[in-house]
Amino acid sequence: MRTGLVTTPFGRRPMTLALVKGQLQSSDDRMKRPVEKWKVFRDISEARQLLGLHDRALAVLDALLTFHPKNEFSAGDRLVVFPSNAQLSVRAHGITGTTLRRHLAALIEAGLIHRRDSxxxxxxxxxxxxxxxxxxxxxxxEPLMLRAAELAGLAQQVAAEKIRFKRAKEALTLCRRDIRKLLTAAVEEGADGDWCMMEEIYETLISRLPRSPNRETVETLLSEMDTLRTEIVNRLETQVKTEKTDTNDTQNGCHIQNSDSESIYELEHGSEKELEGKTEPTKLRQNATQKTFPLSMVLRACPQMLDYARGGQIGNWRDFIATAVLVRSMLSVSPSAYQQACETLGQENAAVALACILERAGHINSAGGYLRDLSARARRAEFSLGPMLMALIRANASEGLKRTG
Known part of the structure; x- marks a missing residue:
């Protein structure tokens, strides 16, 4: 017969079968090997969320442990401590009586201590x-001594979870960086593909990431991000293989070039004097290297252009360029500055540059001077519209998330 193995709480505090079970298990599982009490406390601190404990409960447990004179728990030791609430409050950094009782109850509920009431x-x-x-x-x-191995296992489980979570967040950061830079490179280099749609998918995925995500959310998002990254890489790989094949065909085939001929594009923009000398002016060589971006992408980056378009709609590049002429006048950009941009960037891209300036008008002192500077940098091959458009798309997406949030 078991005598004195189970005690019931004093006063109105109820007895539960869980308390009976905990006390009986403590009696059945007695250990002979000593256990370092502060190591057990550190394990509990690591596993506090699994045990359902708050920081203040740990402070109360720490205070209780200071009333046990030894640094180890050993079989045969008397492990019952009997401080008053006033003494506990002092050693628990001044915790109030109500809070003290609540966290003592939490420690008992977690099965870390037992009451032995008089x-x-x-x-x-x-x-x-x-x-x-x-x-x-x-x-x-005594439960701390008997559950030492279990608590150590919980602490290791939490540590492993932290490492897994950290690895998942690192992988997501790298995946986000890869996607961002691959999209920027694809747009800047003028690669074929619906990069605007890819950008929208990316922004949609990012919008699902909460401020304080858990590991499951991060891993789910990482899987979808990795799929998007793979799709982008596959499309770029196809583009590279196509360009390589076209280059080989050109080198191996019979290529006849008339050195005196001029392209249609050059004939449209070259002066009569330049055509008479059959020379290729510098500005035309620069013009030929400029990429034209999808109109849908440009409008997504520069939605304010629609405010100045006839009927509030822009259906093609002709409409966009006509709107840019109106915007040029509104921004007080001189005709010569705009003409210089057209000669350097091309008519479409000059209009795009003006649309980008419109989006950032509140941060630019002189729109005309800024456009001249962009033209000068483009002539030195130090400027491309791709990164500017991508930055505006990201800024607009972030602003949209703030409004909807």
Whole structure:
């Protein structure tokens, strides 16, 4: 028959079968190997979320442990401590009585300590003639010794989860960087593909990432991001293979070039004097290297152009260029500055540059001077519209998320 193995709480505090089970298990699982109490405390601190404990509960447990004189728990030791609430409050950094009782209850509920209540509910000890404690009423720390291995396993589980979470966040960061730079390169280099749609998919995925995500959310998003990255790489790989094939065909085939001929594009923009000399002016060589971006992408980056378009709609490049002429006048850009941009960038891209300036008009002191500077940098091959458009698309997407949030 078991005697004195189970004690019931004093006063109105109810007894539960869970408390009975915990006390009986403690009696059945006695250990002989000593356990370092502060190591057990560190394991509990690591696993506190799994145990359902708050930081203040840990402060209370820390205070309780200071009332046990040894640094180890050993079988045969008396592990019941009996401090008053006032003493506990002092060692728990001044925690209030109500909070103290609540977190003591949480420690008992988690099965880390047991109550050993006296007949009157007070905490005290009976001592023998030599001063040794014969019987004590208070809080039994024995579950900490008996569950030391289990608590260490929980702490290792939490540590492994943290590492896995960290790796997932690192992988997501790298995947986001890859997608961002691959999209920018694709647009800047004028690669074939619906990069605007890819950008929309990317922004949609990013919008699903909460401010404080858990590991499952990060891993799910990483899987979808990785699929998007693979699709982008595959399309760029196809583009590279196509260009390589076209280059080989050109080199191996019979290529006849008339050095005196001029392209239609050059004939449209070259002066009569240049055509008479059959020379290729520098500005035309620069013009030929400029990429024309999809109109849908440009309008997504520069939606304010629609405010100045006839009927509020832009259906083709002719409409866009006509709107740019109106915007040029509104921004007080001189005809010569705009003409210079057309000669350097091409008519479409000059209109795009003007649309980008319109989007950032509040941050630009002189729109005409800024356009001249862009033209000068483009002539030195130091400027491309691709990164500017991508930056505006990202800014507009972020602003849209703020409004909807």
């Amino acid at each position: 007949p009157n509910g007070k905490r005290y000890a009976h001592r023998g003639h030599g001063g040794q404690i014969e019987h004590a009423y208070g809080f039994d720390l």
